[in-house]
Amino acid sequence: MENKFQSAYQEEQHRLSLAMEEIDRRLERLRSTPVYTGHDFTEQVLESAREEKRQALAKSSQEPYFGRMDFDERGRGQRKPLYIGKIGVEREETSAYPLVIDWRAPIASLFYSFTGGEETASYEAPEGTVEGLVYLKRNVVIRKRILERVADTYNRESDEPAVSDEFLVYRLGENKDNRLRDIVSTIQAEQDQIIRAAKNTALVIQGVAGSGKTTVALHRLAFLLYQYKDQVSADKMVIFAPNHMFLDYISDVLPELGVGNIQQSTFADWALGLLGLDLPLADPTETLSYWFESGGLRTESMDEAPGRFKGSVHFMKLLQDFVERLEPISVPEGDFSPWDGAVLSRTEILNWFNEEYKPYPLAKRKERVLARVHRWIEMELKKSPSAAALKERKKKAGSREKAYAKKWPQYDALTLYKQLFQAAKGLPAEAAAEMKASLPAPIFKATQSDLRSQIIREEDLTALVYLHVLIHEVESSQRFDHVVIDEAQDFSPFHIALLDLFVKGHSFTILGDLSQGIHEYRGVHAWEEMSSLFAPEQTGYFALTRSYRSTLEIIEFANTILEQGVRGGITAVPVFRSGDPVRTVSYDSSVREESLLTALKELSSKEYRTVSVLTRTLKEAVELHEVFTSAGLDVHLIDGGKKQYEGGLSVLPVYLSKGLEFDAVIVADADQDHYGERTWDAKLLYVGCTRALHELWLLHDGPLPSYVQAQTE
Numbered sequence: 001m002e003n004k005f006q007s008a009y010q011e012e013q014h015r016l017s018l019a020m021e022e023i024d025r026r027l028e029r030l031r032s033t034p035v036y037t038g039h040d041f042t043e044q045v046l047e048s049a050r051e052e053k054r055q056a057l058a059k060s061s062q063e064p065y066f067g068r069m070d071f072d073e074r075g076r077g078q079r080k081p082l083y084i085g086k087i088g089v090e091r092e093e094t095s096a097y098p099l100v101i102d103w104r105a106p107i108a109s110l111f112y113s114f115t116g117g118e119e120t121a122s123y124e125a126p127e128g129t130v131e132g133l134v135y136l137k138r139n140v141v142i143r144k145r146i147l148e149r150v151a152d153t154y155n156r157e158s159d160e161p162a163v164s165d166e167f168l169v170y171r172l173g174e175n176k177d178n179r180l181r182d183i184v185s186t187i188q189a190e191q192d193q194i195i196r197a198a199k200n201t202a203l204v205i206q207g208v209a210g211s212g213k214t215t216v217a218l219h220r221l222a223f224l225l226y227q228y229k230d231q232v233s234a235d236k237m238v239i240f241a242p243n244h245m246f247l248d249y250i251s252d253v254l255p256e257l258g259v260g261n262i263q264q265s266t267f268a269d270w271a272l273g274l275l276g277l278d279l280p281l282a283d284p285t286e287t288l289s290y291w292f293e294s295g296g297l298r299t300e301s302m303d304e305a306p307g308r309f310k311g312s313v314h315f316m317k318l319l320q321d322f323v324e325r326l327e328p329i330s331v332p333e334g335d336f337s338p339w340d341g342a343v344l345s346r347t348e349i350l351n352w353f354n355e356e357y358k359p360y361p362l363a364k365r366k367e368r369v370l371a372r373v374h375r376w377i378e379m380e381l382k383k384s385p386s387a388a389a390l391k392e393r394k395k396k397a398g399s400r401e402k403a404y405a406k407k408w409p410q411y412d413a414l415t416l417y418k419q420l421f422q423a424a425k426g427l428p429a430e431a432a433a434e435m436k437a438s439l440p441a442p443i444f445k446a447t448q449s450d451l452r453s454q455i456i457r458e459e460d461l462t463a464l465v466y467l468h469v470l471i472h473e474v475e476s477s478q479r480f481d482h483v484v485i486d487e488a489q490d491f492s493p494f495h496i497a498l499l500d501l502f503v504k505g506h507s508f509t510i511l512g513d514l515s516q517g518i519h520e521y522r523g524v525h526a527w528e529e530m531s532s533l534f535a536p537e538q539t540g541y542f543a544l545t546r547s548y549r550s551t552l553e554i555i556e557f558a559n560t561i562l563e564q565g566v567r568g569g570i571t572a573v574p575v576f577r578s579g580d581p582v583r584t585v586s587y588d589s590s591v592r593e594e595s596l597l598t599a600l601k602e603l604s605s606k607e608y609r610t611v612s613v614l615t616r617t618l619k620e621a622v623e624l625h626e627v628f629t630s631a632g633l634d635v636h637l638i639d640g641g642k643k644q645y646e647g648g649l650s651v652l653p654v655y656l657s658k659g660l661e662f663d664a665v666i667v668a669d670a671d672q673d674h675y676g677e678r679t680w681d682a683k684l685l686y687v688g689c690t691r692a693l694h695e696l697w698l699l700h701d702g703p704l705p706s707y708v709q710a711q712t713e
């Protein structure tokens with residue numbers, strides 16, 4: 001065994017030296033080509049391509065590849081070693097396989113999809129299906145030009161033919177810093193399927209906690225940019241994520257994959273930018289504490305929650321209906337007369353508005369009609385009998401034209417939204433009453449009062465953007481080539497239907513986990529709510545059930561919470577990576593703070609890079625932060641306003657931990673007072689526990705909730 005390993009290592013060392021020599025030689029040649037700084041456009045384009053190549057080769061020379069696959073393409077009768085890296089490097093002679101194959105190339109898909117077996121394997125190439133035999137799948141770890149590790153995950157000629165998880169487990173065992181990382185060397189077959197799925201599909205992915213949803217979505221973007229380079233551009237792709245800190249947390253993956261310039265935004269930022277609104281949104285803390293304080297007035301049923309109503313397709317239709325009802329009352333009453341004796345009849349204006357400009361949205365129709373009125377005035381002015389009359393008429397026409405334009409309704413999203421919640425003011429009485437009746441009374445009242453005080457909540461943004469689209473339509477510069485929605489369980493069907501108006505070809509990657517649906521007062525309760533928005537051939541569904549983040553012990557512990565507390569959640573299948581047992585530590589309430597401090601000190605003395613304390617509420621997080629810092633620990637408080645995740649030690653409310661991960665997690669106050677018997681409490685605790693990679697402790701002073709198994713040491 002030792003010898004086999006030695007010889008594999010030596011072989012790879014030799015090949016690595018050859019590959020690096022070749023890359024260095026090419027890089028040197030490119031570097032010695034003088035940089036073009038002139039004004040010739042063609043030369044500038046060529047220079048920019050050379051610069052791109054220089055940068056790619058420079059990166060490649062440090063870590064040329066991560067995998068090797070020996071493949072015998074049927075018909076060739078020869079087994080060839082293929083090297084796969086983050087950046088492809090072509091050979092100078094074109095007939096051979098590239099020196100390094102880009103991980104996104106069709107042939108590289110074999111490296112990920114091949115899961116062992118004696119049979120022939122195949123991949124889809126532009127020229128059709130290519131079949132052959134895989135002999136070897138090998139991972140090689142190269143850091144800064146040094147070969148650190150060689151691990152075979154499959155060897156046809158060995159006595160153990162099954163694909164081994166050993167390398168994956170080694171990778172998962174590493175500690176994490178403050179950034180999510182790429183996984184190109186260990187993408188799993190079920191993840192690869194999603195990454196390489198066709199572009200024009202609304203993919204909906206349900207994945208258990210830690211199944212790699214966020215990571216997979218980012219790799220999918222890099223794949224789409226490679227595979228559809230002529231159809232998509234990075235700056236026309238967008239990732240919607242829950243908050244700025246999360247965006248910061250994931251921001252390194254795409255550059256690591258050699259992809260830059262992809263838009264990353266929260267839905268709220270995008271919506272406010274599009275609306276051109278410079279209004280601060282209502283502070284979400286109030287809503288969050290209403291829904292997240294333990295106990296309280298909250299009911300189990302979320303169906304009447306404002307967010308659910310305002311996120312429904314029903315509400316979307318209602319807005320459309322409202323705008324349609326505005327059409328017939330748009331053109332002001334009466335003829336238009338620019339000066340006495342000249343009349344443009346309302347019938348003529350109506351004809352322009354209702355017939356000639358009918359295909360345009362409301363605001364454009366108004367704009368076009370007013371421009372036409374202006375042109376009509378100019379024509380009429382030409383008929384003036386004298387220069388003095390012309391002057392007089394011009395003056396009159398100027399002020400009457402202004403007054404006439406003012407009589408038209410104002411078409412901007414916020415004005416219309418306010419109008420709707422002023423009992424559809426302006427509509428004929430019967431229509432107005434019908435509109436009002438279709439809005440649930442408590443939501444009507446609360447929104448009316450908010451809008452009177454200039455308060456806009458996040459849940460109003462979908463409606464505002466939709467009204468904007470209805471009156472202005474989507475401009476081509478606002479369209480996306482692809483939209484990724486992370487934590488999609490917190491989005492509503494209305495969000496998706498709205499974004500569908502902005503994306504070409506229903507090209508979506510929608511990822512989430514219903515078991516982590518802690519914002520279900522506004523998010524979806526079943527994926528069908530989203531997938532049913534598309535025709536069956538436009539959408540695809542994938543489920544990821546394997547969890548890569550946590551140890552076997554943590555996953556089994558969290559699964560019990562799902563089974564017994566959430567009842568109906570999809571449990572995760574662990575990768576076989578064993579660690580320390582989960583600890584449930586009971587303490588007396590008089591020593592709560594000391595106990596948490598001791599626990600944090602103990603975990604931070606280990607070799608972990610990130611340790612967090614998760615509280616139930618923000619208030620508790622703030623208080624504990626004070627305790628920890630007074631004791632001299634360097635702890636970051638994550639309070640929702642934070643734009644960056646700094647790693648190290650953190651304290652935060654559990655609901656803000658979604659999407660993040662830590663080497664070790666302490667759940668504070670894991671008792672029945674803080675986590676009651678409701679499904680929702682169990683979901684919150686599930687989210688908290690599944691943030692831990694290697695170690696999880698739950699501290700409590702009262703009895704644990706019934707769905708948490710006390711752990712004995």
Ligand SMILES: Nc1ncnc2c1ncn2[C@@H]1O[C@H](COP(=O)(O)OP(=O)(O)OP(=O)(O)O)[C@@H](O)[C@H]1O
Pocket residue numbers: 168171172176181182183186187188191207208209210211212213214215216513516548549658659660661690
């Ligand atoms: N194939 C893989 N190889 C190595 N690591 C992986 C793989 N897939 C996922 N991981 C790791 O698992 C962890 C979880 O990934 P990620 O955060 O993308 O999952 P998620 O499904 O979005 O999680 P959650 O919903 O719980 O926030 C990350 O540390 C990621 O690097």
